[in-house]
Amino acid sequence: MPYFSQELTKIIEGYLKRYETKRSSILPILHAVQDEKDWISDQDVDALDKEFGLSAVDIREVLTFYTMYRKSPPKPYRFEICKSISCWLLGANETILAVRKEIEKAEKEGRPLPFEVHGVECLGQCGYAPSTLINKDRHNNVTPEKALALIKEYGSKELPKAAINCAANAKK
Amino acid sequence: MPVIKNEYLGRKPDEFRILLGLEGHPDSRNLKTYLEKSNGYKALEKVLKGGMSPDDVINTVKASGLRGRGGAGFPTGLKWSFVPKGQGEKYLITNFDEGEPGTYKDCYISEVTPHSLVEGKIIASYAIGAQKSYIYIRGEFYNEIKWCEKAIQEAYDAGYLGDNIMGSGFKHHMDVYCGAGAYICGEETGLISSLEGKKGQPKLKPPFPAVKGYLGKPTVVNNVESLAVVPWIINNGPDAYKKYGTEKSPGTKLFNISGPIVHPGCYELPLGYPLMRFINEDCGGLLDGKKLKAVIPGGSSAPVLTAKECENVTLDYESIASAGSMLGSGAIIVIPEGVGMPSILENLMDFYSHESCGQCTPCREGTGWLYKISKHILKGNATRSEFERINMVANNMRGKTICVLSDAAADPARAIIAKYAHEFEPYLKG
Numbered sequence: 001m002p003y004f005s006q007e008l009t010k011i012i013e014g015y016l017k018r019y020e021t022k023r024s025s026i027l028p029i030l031h032a033v034q035d036e037k038d039w040i041s042d043q044d045v046d047a048l049d050k051e052f053g054l055s056a057v058d059i060r061e062v063l064t065f066y067t068m069y070r071k072s073p074p075k076p077y078r079f080e081i082c083k084s085i086s087c088w089l090l091g092a093n094e095t096i097l098a099v100r101k102e103i104e105k106a107e108k109e110g111r112p113l114p115f116e117v118h119g120v121e122c123l124g125q126c127g128y129a130p131s132t133l134i135n136k137d138r139h140n141n142v143t144p145e146k147a148l149a150l151i152k153e154y155g156s157k158e159l160p161k162a163a164i165n166c167a168a169n170a171k172k
Numbered sequence: 173m174p175v176i177k178n179e180y181l182g183r184k185p186d187e188f189r190i191l192l193g194l195e196g197h198p199d200s201r202n203l204k205t206y207l208e209k210s211n212g213y214k215a216l217e218k219v220l221k222g223g224m225s226p227d228d229v230i231n232t233v234k235a236s237g238l239r240g241r242g243g244a245g246f247p248t249g250l251k252w253s254f255v256p257k258g259q260g261e262k263y264l265i266t267n268f269d270e271g272e273p274g275t276y277k278d279c280y281i282s283e284v285t286p287h288s289l290v291e292g293k294i295i296a297s298y299a300i301g302a303q304k305s306y307i308y309i310r311g312e313f314y315n316e317i318k319w320c321e322k323a324i325q326e327a328y329d330a331g332y333l334g335d336n337i338m339g340s341g342f343k344h345h346m347d348v349y350c351g352a353g354a355y356i357c358g359e360e361t362g363l364i365s366s367l368e369g370k371k372g373q374p375k376l377k378p379p380f381p382a383v384k385g386y387l388g389k390p391t392v393v394n395n396v397e398s399l400a401v402v403p404w405i406i407n408n409g410p411d412a413y414k415k416y417g418t419e420k421s422p423g424t425k426l427f428n429i430s431g432p433i434v435h436p437g438c439y440e441l442p443l444g445y446p447l448m449r450f451i452n453e454d455c456g457g458l459l460d461g462k463k464l465k466a467v468i469p470g471g472s473s474a475p476v477l478t479a480k481e482c483e484n485v486t487l488d489y490e491s492i493a494s495a496g497s498m499l500g501s502g503a504i505i506v507i508p509e510g511v512g513m514p515s516i517l518e519n520l521m522d523f524y525s526h527e528s529c530g531q532c533t534p535c536r537e538g539t540g541w542l543y544k545i546s547k548h549i550l551k552g553n554a555t556r557s558e559f560e561r562i563n564m565v566a567n568n569m570r571g572k573t574i575c576v577l578s579d580a581a582a583d584p585a586r587a588i589i590a591k592y593a594h595e596f597e598p599y600l601k602g
Contacts, residue, residue, distance in 0.1 A: 019347075019349075023369035024368055062370070066311075067354065068352040069352060084273035084519070085273045089507065090431070121271070124270045124278075126276050126428060127430050127437050
């Protein structure tokens with residue numbers, strides 16, 4: 001039985017044909033795997049090698065160099081807050097701290113939130129600082145108050161499909 | 173006082189629009205809007221149907237004096253002319269790996285007028301003889317990726333891309349390629365490595381990409397803004413373009429202003445526009461009436477200028493260079509009184525030590541040490557000799573590596589400790 005889902009297999013095959021060399025398809029394929037499973041495991045790398053003829057060494061080189069690829073199972077929502085100079089000048093650190101505290105507080109109270117927080121490098125939205133991403137959604141001018149409201153908003157939503165897949169795979 | 177062109181007096185920035193003419197239009201990204209309101213694809217028609225040869229296009233862009241808008245300011249037409257003539261695979265890649273702290277202009281172009289980029293790319297590809305081009309875009313730019321993909325699809329559907337564009341026999345295909353989080357991929361050879369599916373580590377030059385680039389074939393890497401302005405230059409001619417800006421820095425440029433400013437945003441200004449007038453009048457000055465302490469004029473890699481040094485600066489390559497910094501990507505970061513420069517240093521060095529690709533020792537170790545020392549100082553644990561070591565480390569980083577990320581960390585560090593040494597004093601032991 002093929003390792004990847006039918007849908008993902010189709011996407012991978014599309015990328016393999018799309019560029020001048022097979023190797024160029026590694027970055028987009030890893031994005032696609034992550035979009036479905038929320039992170040990229042050793043088994044995923046091996047399957048890409050065995051089933052699609054991409055070199056595991058080449059894949060690992062890419063996987064470990066670029067920061068967007070997750071190499072361990074993440075929480076359903078990644079709250080990424082820009083900490084570079086422009087956002088920092090407008091209080092990004094306070095936003096990061098407020099989110100971190102909220103997550104820790106909830107953890108202590110036994111109601112863990114589906115969030116993890118990261119201070120990340122420039123998100124290219126310096127005029128609308130502090131800029132943030134929650135998974136693929138951009139939110140700008142995120143003050144600590146706005147950040148806490150966003151946690152509430154996302155926390156009450158249905159979990160993203162990738163997070164559900166990720167949890168299901170962990171049980172296997 | 174700087175010499176200011178008379179025509180700038182009494183005029184607002186939005187009277188100088190070349191690239192952002194569609195700003196504020198509700199459907200600015202649609203092909204229909206671009207065609208109707210912005211002379212869309214008329215330049216491509218002029219090139220392909222009006223009998224312009226590839227050399228004519230290169231010469232027009234050369235004559236306009238357009239300089240690369242990514243940061244280095246290298247003349248765009250000249251860059252194109254380095255590509256070997258004749259048949260064979262060649263590539264054009266748009267550098268949309270916008271990641272220099274302070275810079276968000278390319279995002280804004282794709283938000284307002286992505287078709288300008290697509291049209292500019294087709295024209296540039298015709299000029300250098302490229303049959304395939306890519307937009308290499310940061311993986312985090314989820315919206316911008318969609319906007320670029322949509323514009324490309326619309327261009328295919330309308331026959332501006334394909335095997336026989338406008339019946340001219342010119343064949344060109346375009347695709348978007350997404351990065352995965354690495355500032356270094358904004359360096360052109362690092363970008364090419366990444367597009368080849370490798371670590372985004374820069375390569376030694378020469379050979380330059382124009383001779384040996386993507387997959388070993390001649391490749392031109394241009395910034396988004398440099399390409400997006402090309403249709404206007406073709407439509408209106410180099411002389412019209414040179415009416416804007418200064419003699420050595422012709423045209424307009426997008427400036428992104430950030431930090432505690434009343435009206436932050438992306439502005440199109442003629443080069444040579446006075447910096448302080450821009451900050452105080454057009455951008456409404458600093459938030460809460462704060463006083464200006466310093467300005468980083470061209471993205472975080474540009475050495476800091478004190479408020480006093482900014483007084484007579486105009487926004488063009490030469491004026492900022494003679495003040496001791498660089499225009500870079502046009503990202504103006506405003507630093508108010510009350511923010512300590514030791515903290516600024518730590519923040520900047522944190523960025524560079526994180527983003528160094530690790531290939532060259534002076535950069536990998538140097539950026540790491542600059543970050544460690546600046547952290548050490550902020551905690552009050554550093555001695556004077558450690559503070560002075562910043563200069564030694566920075567001097568050993570300059571000009572000793574494959575790409576300029578190392579210099580981009582060393583220069584701002586040196587400028588901060590040279591201009592604001594007194595602010596470090598209270599932190600030092602002994």
